[in-house]
Amino acid sequence: MKRRILCITDLDGTFVKNSVNVNSDDLQAYHQLCSFSDFSVATGRSVEEIHYIAQKNKIDLTHLIGFNGALVESNGNTIFSQPLTGRDVHRILNYLKEEQLIFDALDGQSRIGNFVHEHTDHLWNMELICLDNPFESLKEKTIYKFNVRPTKEVSGAYFQQLRVTFPHLEIFKAGDTRIEITAKGVSKGHGVELVKTDYDLVIAFGDSGNDISMFQETDISYCISSAPKYVQEKATYVSDSFYKAVQHLIGILIQERDISEFKH
Known part of the structure; x- marks a missing residue:
């Protein structure tokens, strides 16, 4: 039986370039991921901004982790909310x-x-x-x-x-x-911890210090090579772009027979 997979990405600097657009290669990589995994976002931005970028690029999201984990939505429902006191x-x-x-x-x-x-x-x-x-x-x-x-x-x-x-x-x-x-205990990693229980394999993509806790809660993590060295050192792999990271991941999953029939 193939493993149930979840891929979670940071936005700015990872999936969204220059804080404006998702480029065509990265959008293609998203569609490849969707053929074998659920796709989710973990960002320092608000949940409203996650919805905006998702609607703009016609992206389907299973889980939305906003404010570095202070607000988490899963399948359209808020499952965690922790503002500052x-x-x-x-x-x-x-x-x-x-x-x-x-x-x-x-x-x-x-x-x-x-x-x-x-x-x-x-x-x-x-x-x-x-x-x-x-x-x-x-x-x-x-x-x-x-x-x-x-x-x-x-x-x-x-x-x-x-x-x-x-x-x-x-x-x-x-x-x-x-x-x-x-607030205390709020992090992308905690957000991932809340949503990962239904999956056999969880993969993260990020590029910043607030992504380290997410790397620690996932099975495989990719850091974009433009990130500071101390962030890169916490990831499983370092890649030049989201697209290249996904291609590397696909190679691993084909080798492990999780997506043996996937065409890319």
């Missing part, structure tokens, strides 16, 4: 205000903060609300994730400082100028 939202806002940092906070419907996005086409139909003083208005909102946006030169130092200041929260470095904060 009100107390933690207040403490984070106070820290950001004191340090005069640029940020945006995600409540599921919009991005709210003092961040001005240079490329509105990267927002995927998500409203960006930029305020001179967003702190008071955010204190009463349900927040799933903060994106803190220091400059490249100080990003590493702020990442370490945030981990010391908020040791009870999950803090990921996602690129040179973005640090992501979610």
Whole structure:
């Protein structure tokens, strides 16, 4: 009996290039995967943005892991929701205000903060609300994730400082100028743990620090070669693109007779 397979991909930098489009090769690879596996997404973006990119590219998703795992949908139903506590939202806002940092906070419907996005086409139909003083208005909102946006030169130092200041929260470095904060126990890996029980084989694709926990919860993992070295080292394989990773995976599965009749 062939194994039941689940493939889960990160979006930006892995499946979606330049935070805008899925290129034709990667879309072809998605269709190949769908012939023998369920297909799902795990991202730091909101579930609404996952729906947007899926509808735009006519992609069928079984599981949607948003906000790095703070909100998880499975077969159209929400199975997990863990926003930051009100107390933690207040403490984070106070820290950001004191340090005069640029940020945006995600409540599921919009991005709210003092961040001005240079490329509105990267927002995927998500409203960006930029305020001179967003702190008071955010204190009463349900927040799933903060994106803190220091400059490249100080990003590493702020990442370490945030981990010391908020040791009870999950803090990921996602690129040179973005640090992501979610509630304790929230990660892509936890999201994968929630949805993988019905599968015999789970494969992940990613390219960022917030994908490491997902790599750890899957049987096979692929890291895109543009990722930092420390992320690459946590994956089973490193590949130049999503398409090439899928072709490598297909070769493995044919050899193991999971998809012996698959044509590609």
